[in-house]
Amino acid sequence: MTHELFYLSRDRILMTHELFYLSRDRILMTHEVFYLSRDRILMTHE
Numbered sequence: 001m002t003h004e005l006f007y008l009s010r011d012r013i014l015m016t017h018e019l020f021y022l023s024r025d026r027i028l029m030t031h032e033v034f035y036l037s038r039d040r041i042l043m044t045h046e
Helices: 002-045
Strands: none
Touching: none
């Protein structure tokens, strides 16, 4: 029982880490989109 609980909690911690990385990647992706659109605006201005 205690071993199962340990593994369950460990998995939950791993899952939250994955969620953290996923959200961090999403933030990075939106930054890329921001830079892409900014570059497009700069290109049209030239």
